[in-house]
Amino acid sequence: xxxxxxxxxxxxxxxxxxxxxxxxxxxxxxxxxxxxxxxxxxxxxxxxxxxxxxxxxxxxxxxxxxxxxxxxxxxxxxxxxxxxxxxxxxxxxxxxxxxxxxxxxxxxxxxxxxxxxxxxxxxxxxxxxxxxxxxxxxxxxxxxxxxxxxxxxxxxxxxxxxxxxxxxxxxxxxxxxxxxxxxxxxxxxxxxxxxxxxxxxxxxxxxxxxxxxxxxxxxxxxxxxxxxxxxxxxxxxxxxxxxxxxxxxxxxxxxxxxxxxxxxxxxxxxxxxxxxxxxxxxxxxxxxxxxxxxxxxxxxxxxxxxxxxxxxxxxxxxxxxxxxxxxxxxxxxxxxxxxxxxxxxxxxxxxxxxxxxxxxxxxxxxxxxxxxxxxxxxxxxxxxxxxx
Numbered sequence: 282x283x284x285x286x287x288x289x290x291x292x293x294x295x296x297x298x299x300x301x302x303x304x305x306x307x308x309x310x311x312x313x314x315x316x317x318x319x320x321x322x323x324x325x326x327x328x329x330x331x332x333x334x335x336x337x338x339x340x341x342x343x344x345x346x347x348x349x350x351x352x353x354x355x356x357x358x359x360x361x362x363x364x365x366x367x368x369x370x371x372x373x374x375x376x377x378x379x380x381x382x383x384x385x386x387x388x389x390x391x392x393x394x395x396x397x398x399x400x401x402x403x404x405x406x407x408x409x410x411x412x413x414x415x416x417x418x419x420x421x422x423x424x425x426x427x428x429x430x431x432x433x434x435x436x437x438x439x440x441x442x443x444x445x446x447x448x449x450x451x452x453x454x455x456x457x458x459x460x461x462x463x464x465x466x467x468x469x470x471x472x473x474x475x476x477x478x479x480x481x482x483x484x485x486x487x488x489x490x491x492x493x494x495x496x497x498x499x500x501x502x503x504x505x506x507x508x509x510x511x512x513x514x515x516x517x518x519x520x521x522x523x524x525x526x527x528x529x530x531x532x533x534x535x536x537x538x539x540x541x542x543x544x545x546x547x548x549x550x551x552x553x554x555x556x557x558x559x560x561x562x563x564x565x566x567x568x569x570x571x572x573x574x575x576x577x578x579x580x581x582x583x584x585x586x587x588x589x590x591x592x593x594x595x596x597x598x599x600x601x602x603x604x605x606x607x608x609x610x611x612x613x614x615x616x617x618x619x620x621x622x623x624x625x626x627x628x629x630x631x632x633x634x635x636x637x638x639x640x641x642x643x644x645x646x647x648x649x650x651x652x653x654x655x656x657x658x659x660x661x662x663x664x665x666x667x668x669x
Contacts, residue, residue, distance in 0.1 A: 381395075453465040527539065
């Protein structure tokens with residue numbers, strides 16, 4: 282159940298993909314109000330896929346029974362607009378959730394989804410009708426990996442980019458109109474990180490490490506081994522780009538690195554496991570400081586403020602059991618812990634300023650929230666709740 286939240290919501294603009302409009306976890310719309318009620322909520326199926334909000338629709342990728350389902354509701358009312366589903370036999374080998382992990386990506390009137398078994402779909406945004414389907418894992422003989430497919434597609438400059446995870450194709454670009462492969466590169470194994478775009482190239486955080494590729498040809502511009510020595514590990518958090526600076530972070534004694542692409546060859550500014558080692562949640566960047574979770578979810582994490590150019594830890598806060606996500610809503614951080622506790626924090630690098638904290642939803646929350654159309658939408662593995 283939800284409690285009353287004293288927290289700003291930003292109106293009328295979209296959240297069309299993982300981590301929002303610019304894939305950086307930041308929402309900066311100037312129209313701000315204070316929510317006072319739940320607009321609507323829906324019973325939903327399994328999965329960790331984050332919701333998206335676009336063109337007056339809330340869209341969620343989830344699983345019920347033997348079907349992966351893409352479902353669209355009217356943002357204003359919660360009325361079901363359309364559903365699209367297809368069969369799945371995915372079973373998590375570690376006993377975790379069997380639902381999809383990857384958030385939908387919406388662009389040019391299409392909804393793109395990448396299911397836990399590695400099937401890529403394009404669906405018409407207005408009708409929910411399938412436009413095309415590609416079984417990426419079957420096509421490239423991708424091994425199952427630990428937790429199924431977890432990369433959320435990136436649409437950039439007319440192409441769809443994906444961490445594939447095969448010896449035949451570690452990364453690749455596809456035609457969003459047809460699903461046809463445009464280029465493929467590397468032989469890197471599966472990663473759960475989602476790619477990001479920069480002026481210096483498209484950035485992939487694969488199982489082996491950092492790969493920057495030319496957006497049109499797939500030519501490798503930069504590559505650096507950045508992974509744990511232990512085989513039982515994964516790279517999950519997405520890259521963060523600030524101009525010519527690239528930030529990458531992972532857990533399992535790997536740590537973070539910042540690379541400056543304004544030089545040739547690129548310069549490593551700092552690296553190490555002492556500043557901010559992200560297990561699965563991507564930090565956010567505000568005024569030169571990263572705000573994110575450090576350490577493994579199994580033993581508890583710290584919320585930290587870290588200067589991006591130097592790796593200096595400005596402050597830290599015990600985040601409590603499990604993990605969580607951090608989102609920036611205009612001028613405040615929304616730290617949503619995976620037990621449903623939400624913290625409103627002023628992003629002040631000088632000192633930790635917690636403005637308030639509230640219990641917002643019972644159950645386990647692994648997905649990032651979505652913000653837009655006057656709503657903040659949060660889901661666990663049973664309920665999608667949208668706050669007005």
